[in-house]
Amino acid sequence: MTVPDDVTRLLAERFGLESGDPITVSRDRVVELGGALKEAGFTYLVYVACAHYPATDAEPDRTVAEYRVRRLPVDEVAFRVWVPTGESTPTLVPVFAGCDWQEREQFDLVGTIFAGHPDLRRIMLPEDWEGHPLRRDYDIATRHHPWR
Template sequence: MNFQDIKNLLTLKFGENSILKEDTSGLQPILTVASAQLAIICQELHENPQTYFDYLACITAIDNGPEKGTMEVIYNLYSIPFNISFTLRTELIRNKPEEPLPQLPTVSHIWRTADWHEREAYDLMGIHFTGHPDLRRILLVTDWEGHPLRKDYKLQETYHGIKVAY
């Protein structure tokens, strides 16, 4: 099964509106899906005997900055039995730091490794994964303010009396 076959399978199952964009210009093609349907699309890719993406290699989050007003979450999937790699992407509205965090449904119930990947994206980028069983900071201390990989992050001058900004 190739990229186009997978795209066709998802379009037939979830409709034209679930697939927002495809990018075949890079080394690995990317399919952009609606964030509201991300978890059910991932479930299908994992459970469908034609695809069986049994391995979530990585979840990456990108902040496109306040000017563009979006964030991206990218999922690198792999099917060990079929030796197929697949990249799935979704885009979120980027909220201001004082507003509630952007939200995306968890896929940790599909791939256990998503637990830590989602916690890292939450900790560093400020993306809230709804339904996650244990969404808490994984790299920073629990009382750290903000999410340091966001483009509008303001570094604290001190943390518990220790100077952290230069």
């Protein structure tokens, strides 16, 4: 999807970022970018999704958190933030209330930590579940207790 012209200008002037799909933003500016997009009319959170990327020769072990927001009727913008494993990225719950359960789901399944989240705990798996099953380093051969 093409990034709208007003967003391209906002990215360049206020954030020094280039337009893209998704837009990559640093952890220290992700809340500011989310707020700026909301002020520009992107009030509908479409999704929060995370993925795990194991370490390579060029990059450390990390996850990526991607957010997609919509300005009705048709404009959408996606932005992402890279999070080194064991570190956190700020929650966007204060900006988009709909991030609440979606960030919890990503924490539960991928292990991305959202600093400042009002209730960051497992949402799908039991509290005593070990690991995060959508990480690429998760041992799928591990036996687990049946659902309780």
